[in-house]
Amino acid sequence: MIRPFLTVSTGTLASRLLGFARDAMIAALLGTGPVADAFLVAFQLVNVVRRLLTEGALNAALVPAWLRLREAEGAVAAAAFAGSVLGTVSAALIVAAASIGLLMPFVITALAPGFAGHPTLQLAVTYADLMLPYLAFAGPAAVMMALMNAQARFALTAFSPLLFN
Known part of the structure; x- marks a missing residue:
């Protein structure tokens, strides 16, 4: 119990x-x-989505469901479930990223209404468009990290936010 606690605590502190x-x-x-x-408005958009995926409901819902399925129906059924979740999350985030990309001027205006009518809006849209592909990778990574947590492999999950920073 102490080793996983220290691993996660050290990873969080380093992050x-x-x-x-x-x-x-x-x-x-x-x-x-x-x-x-x-830059900060564009970065905040990506950062909030990252937090929702990695620290939010996806992890909290996937770990107990996967563990329950693995215990009840075996490793093959749990692997099939994990693959299904991975595919669904990946497809949903690719569609969401593409949709947000098309609507980016409106998204940035909603996040920062003071930018409307200023050149800063176009700069923020450009920055956000450059950061947007991250969303397509954050979802599958969050699924994989949740599965690693479910298997009591905490080190990579604890230290992965270092790569974001």
Whole structure:
């Protein structure tokens, strides 16, 4: 019990420290102004989706369902279920990313209404479009991390946010 606790705690602490360093570096490079505002709004969109997928309901729902299925029907049925979830999440996020990409000016305007009618809006849309493909990869990665958690393999899941930072 102590080893998984220390693994997850160390990964979380390292992620928070690296996230702080990332934010400090962004502030140092971009400073304040419209470029920084546009970047931060675009980054927030991706960051919120990442948090919802990796720290949200997907993990909380998938782990107990997969464990229950593995115990009741065996490893083959659990693997088929995991593959089905992986395919569904991947397809849904590809469709969502494409839809959001088409509607990005409206999405950014909804997130930052003060950008409407300013050149900052187009800059934020461009940044968000560049970050959008991340969403298509975040979902499958979240499914795989949930399955690793279900199998008591915590290290990769605990330290994977370091790559995002």
